Amino acid sequence: MNLPGPEDYIDIHTHDGAVTDPGIFTVISLMAHEGKQPVNIKSVAYTFGIHPWFLTESAHNSQIAAVIKAAADPSVIAVGEAGFDRLKGPSPDLQRRTFEEQMSVAEEHNKPVVIHCVRAWDELLKAHKRLKPSKPWMVHGFRGNKDLAAQLISKNMFLSFWFDFIIRPEATELIKSLPAERIFLETDGSGVDIKDIYRKVSTDLEVTVDKLKEIIYKNFIEYFNLKIINHGVTRGFTE
Numbered sequence: 623m624n625l626p627g628p629e630d631y632i633d634i635h636t637h638d639g640a641v642t643d644p645g646i647f648t649v650i651s652l653m654a655h656e657g658k659q660p661v662n663i664k665s666v667a668y669t670f671g672i673h674p675w676f677l678t679e680s681a682h683n684s685q686i687a688a689v690i691k692a693a694a695d696p697s698v699i700a701v702g703e704a705g706f707d708r709l710k711g712p713s714p715d716l717q718r719r720t721f722e723e724q725m726s727v728a729e730e731h732n733k734p735v736v737i738h739c740v741r742a743w744d745e746l747l748k749a750h751k752r753l754k755p756s757k758p759w760m761v762h763g764f765r766g767n768k769d770l771a772a773q774l775i776s777k778n779m780f781l782s783f784w785f786d787f788i789i790r791p792e793a794t795e796l797i798k799s800l801p802a803e804r805i806f807l808e809t810d811g812s813g814v815d816i817k818d819i820y821r822k823v824s825t826d827l828e829v830t831v832d833k834l835k836e837i838i839y840k841n842f843i844e845y846f847n848l849k850i851i852n853h854g855v856t857r858g859f860t861e
């Protein structure tokens with residue numbers, strides 16, 4: 623299992639093909655329909671799930687089988703992105719059923735979950751109440767308002783901010799209103815430099831980039847339930 627160090631920039635959600643760079647720890651979201659497998663590369667970890675856009679009744683069984691297989695891989699550190707999309711994808715019923723199946727795979731493997739959610743917050747919150755997950759969920763690509771952010775955080779969720787939203791001036795007030803121990807930053811395959819996102823958010827939070835790295839590293843340790851033995855040394859740290 624590859625893990626970041628406290629000096630790394632962490633791009634918590636991007637896609638295959640993203641440029642890896644020294645000093646950047648990248649979490650690649652593999653989607654079941656792509657038919658790709660995780661490969662052991664330094665400074666890269668994976669999440670694996672069924673993206674609701676690419677879910678169909680006919681592909682469902684083979685996609686679930688792929689998630690079950692991938693979840694057992696130590697380089698796959700979370701299940702997802704999985705979730706609900708009211709604008710794109712199959713029926714809410716198929717989305718719900720497939721989400722629940724993925725959640726039980728996550729529980730079985732003791733892994734947290736990365737959430738994709740578009741205009742389906744009521745559905746997501748209901749699912750959280752019904753499933754009572756033992757591991758935290760991280761909502762990726764967040765671009766909602768303060769109230770929604772606070773509501774999700776109150777359910778033990780982390781928020782990763784949509785690259786294009788977080789670099790806008792209007793995002794400053796939102797990010798300042800949130801507990802820093804609940805945030806992640808991502809490029810989501812956009813080609814935007816994660817370092818630029820860190821720079822913007824460190825200015826918003828009035829901390830140095832190094833301090834922000836430390837905050838997000840600690841969030842990573844917390845989200846993935848890892849243990850810090852000494853400062854900067856993590857159980858299971860390889861290479």
Ligand SMILES: [Zn+2]
Pocket residue numbers: 635636637651703810
């Ligand atoms: Zn994505």
